[in-house]
Amino acid sequence: MGRKVSAGELIEAMPVDKLYFNEVIGPPAILNFQKDFADVFQSAGKRMKVFDPMRVAFMPDHTVPSCSIMVSSGIKLMANFAKDQGIAMYKEGDGIEHTIASEEGFVLPGEIAVATDSHTCTQGALGSLAFGIGTTEAENLLATGELYSFTAPETIRFKVDGALGYGVYPKDLVLHILGTMGEGGCSKRIAEYSGSTFDSMDMDGRFTVCNLSVEMSARTAIVNPDATTMSYVEAALHGRGASLTPEQTGMIARSDDDAVFSKTVHVDASRVEPTVSLPHSPANARPVSEVNDPINVVFLGSCANARRSDLIVAARILKGRKVHRDTNLVVIPASRKVYNWAMDNGILRTIAESGANIESSNCGPCFGKHMGILAPGDRCLSTSNRNYKGRMGSPEAFIYLGSPATAAATAVEGRIADPRKYLGE
Amino acid sequence: MELRGKVAKKYGDDINTDYIIPAYLLQESWDKQFFADHAFEYYDPSFKTACRTNKESIVVATNNFGCGSSREQAVYAVKYNNVVAVVAQSFPDIFYRNCLNNGLLPIQVEDTSKIGEGDELLIDLDGRSLKNLTKGGQYAIIATDSAIDQMKKGGFMGFVRERLRTRLASAT
Ligand code: SF4
Numbered sequence: 001m002g003r004k005v006s007a008g009e010l011i012e013a014m015p016v017d018k019l020y021f022n023e024v025i026g027p028p029a030i031l032n033f034q035k036d037f038a039d040v041f042q043s044a045g046k047r048m049k050v051f052d053p054m055r056v057a058f059m060p061d062h063t064v065p066s067c068s069i070m071v072s073s074g075i076k077l078m079a080n081f082a083k084d085q086g087i088a089m090y091k092e093g094d095g096i097e098h099t100i101a102s103e104e105g106f107v108l109p110g111e112i113a114v115a116t117d118s119h120t121c122t123q124g125a126l127g128s129l130a131f132g133i134g135t136t137e138a139e140n141l142l143a144t145g146e147l148y149s150f151t152a153p154e155t156i157r158f159k160v161d162g163a164l165g166y167g168v169y170p171k172d173l174v175l176h177i178l179g180t181m182g183e184g185g186c187s188k189r190i191a192e193y194s195g196s197t198f199d200s201m202d203m204d205g206r207f208t209v210c211n212l213s214v215e216m217s218a219r220t221a222i223v224n225p226d227a228t229t230m231s232y233v234e235a236a237l238h239g240r241g242a243s244l245t246p247e248q249t250g251m252i253a254r255s256d257d258d259a260v261f262s263k264t265v266h267v268d269a270s271r272v273e274p275t276v277s278l279p280h281s282p283a284n285a286r287p288v289s290e291v292n293d294p295i296n297v298v299f300l301g302s303c304a305n306a307r308r309s310d311l312i313v314a315a316r317i318l319k320g321r322k323v324h325r326d327t328n329l330v331v332i333p334a335s336r337k338v339y340n341w342a343m344d345n346g347i348l349r350t351i352a353e354s355g356a357n358i359e360s361s362n363c364g365p366c367f368g369k370h371m372g373i374l375a376p377g378d379r380c381l382s383t384s385n386r387n388y389k390g391r392m393g394s395p396e397a398f399i400y401l402g403s404p405a406t407a408a409a410t411a412v413e414g415r416i417a418d419p420r421k422y423l424g425e
Numbered sequence: 426m427e428l429r430g431k432v433a434k435k436y437g438d439d440i441n442t443d444y445i446i447p448a449y450l451l452q453e454s455w456d457k458q459f460f461a462d463h464a465f466e467y468y469d470p471s472f473k474t475a476c477r478t479n480k481e482s483i484v485v486a487t488n489n490f491g492c493g494s495s496r497e498q499a500v501y502a503v504k505y506n507n508v509v510a511v512v513a514q515s516f517p518d519i520f521y522r523n524c525l526n527n528g529l530l531p532i533q534v535e536d537t538s539k540i541g542e543g544d545e546l547l548i549d550l551d552g553r554s555l556k557n558l559t560k561g562g563q564y565a566i567i568a569t570d571s572a573i574d575q576m577k578k579g580g581f582m583g584f585v586r587e588r589l590r591t592r593l594a595s596a597t
Contacts, residue, residue, distance in 0.1 A: 010569065070453050116495060118494050136497060144588045188517070386441075
């Protein structure tokens with residue numbers, strides 16, 4: 001990130017490296033950009049142009065394929081603007097923005113990345129400083145590429161050591177952490193994860209942990225890049241015929257030795273059990289073994305999970321089994337790449353044969369708008385990140401959060417189930 | 426700069442932006458008033474009427490008001506119901522910045538427990554104090570100089586336009 005900043009320091013104008021938009025906030029941000037800056041371009045005798053089209057990407061993902069005339073109009077508006085400006089526009093079904101931003105090598109380690117969505121913090125798994133912004137900041141960024149009056153946040157260090165137990169996943173770990181911190185527990189601070197648990201965690205798991213960190217109100221989350229990060233990024237870049245610059249490769253670094261942490265939280269990962277968060281708060285975490293509630297909808301998807309390793313474990317549990325007759329299982333791979341990969345190696349077939357509904361990549365039931373909407377009284381176990389009242393449909397429905405393994409076991413039993421008994425040692 | 430208003434609503438901890446404006450509405454309009462018309466639709470259907478009763482309303486909460494999603498529509502939903510300020514013990518950053526950008530005052534004070542619905546409040550940005558004119562009591566407003574500055578200006582727009590002007594002038 002170039003220069004050193006210390007917590008509390010006010011940066012008047014902070015340039016950002018990457019900016020991506022979904023179709024929820026993209027259209028109003030574009031319209032506002034055109035309305036609020038047209039005269040400035042005009043009086044300078046210049047054509048309206050975003051600060052740098054190469055640093056911007058549009059990723060329609062929340063309710064695609066489109067579910068309403070307004071959504072379609074918004075996507076069309078983005079596509080026309082993208083074409084005019086030379087901005088990369090992904091297709092409906094390419095995947096959820098936070099999944100493809102990293103998978104496509106759009107966001108890279110060490111960069112400052114912002115997007116019009118609170119789960120932008122997912123990119124922290126790459127070792128980038130990434131966070132969500134609102135519509136007005138998005139239009140400002142389109143104009144100047146800068147963020148204004150940014151106060152460098154303090155950092156809470158989560159030192160996580162020990163091996164996760166059998167049937168226990170990064171999702172369980174982060175739900176457990178949310179349970180101890182509360183919804184406001186990391187407010188205004190960056191959550192930095194380190195320790196032996198993270199050293200041995202794959203990228204999928206790191207994305208999950210960073211993703212859910214905003215549920216304790218973290219400004220963002222970060223894992224320092226290591227060899228695991230770099231091989232992930234190299235593979236992503238290879239896919240688009242690019243490679244890392246020597247400078248980027250050289251940035252594998254621990255957080256500065258003199259970094260100041262406002263506090264350190266120690267977590268013993270070996271003591272974490274499969275965990276679910278009960279309605280209506282992501283911080284309402286309990287060990288699965290203490291919960292046995294009936295569940296009639298299971299959703300395996302969202303930017304929190306639904307990557308390769310998540311589908312692998314779900315398929316292992318679902319193989320040769322059937323989804324419970326009173327339960328509807330919806331599975332949405334987080335991106336087209338994950339979808340096609342799962343198709344090629346038979347994972348989708350296993351999941352389909354169990355009786356699941358498989359949908360093309362998008363936010364799906366997590367956004368509560370266009371599919372898998374919950375009715376009053378429904379009880380849903382979801383691998384997403386928010387179980388607020390009304391999040392996935394009726395405010396009289398009940399949402400539980402859990403890992404993909406817990407989701408698969410729960411789909412089979414029709415009630416919250418401990419996945420360990422299906423996994424064998 | 427001083428502002429007066431009446432407390433129309435008081436909430437507890439962790440009011441998230443999904444509660445303020447549910448997701449299914451976000452893409453259905455580009456008009457800010459639309460979101461105000463649907464504010465707190467599920468969570469508190471009495472919000473709108475309570476706020477619209479006054480010309481200048483204030484919403485009070487305890488901790489972490491506006492957490493969750495980054496949707497700026499949550500700010501429009503509150504503001505365009507005659508709300509001039511939200512007073513709380515803490516705010517998450519995204520919501521706080523969205524407020525500053527839209528001229529809805531995010532007023533952070535140490536303790537809101539003694540402020541109740543119906544109280545008349547006076548916000549003094551220069552003196553950085555919040556006074557309860559009904560029950561008495563005065564609270565220091567916690568904010569950086571830059572945030573106070575943005576609250577007075579109603580956002581950053583003037584500054585951003587200036588930055589763009591400079592950039593365009595220096596570009597060839
Ligand atoms: S999957 Fe859910 S949390 Fe993630 S970006 Fe989509 S709506 Fe937001």
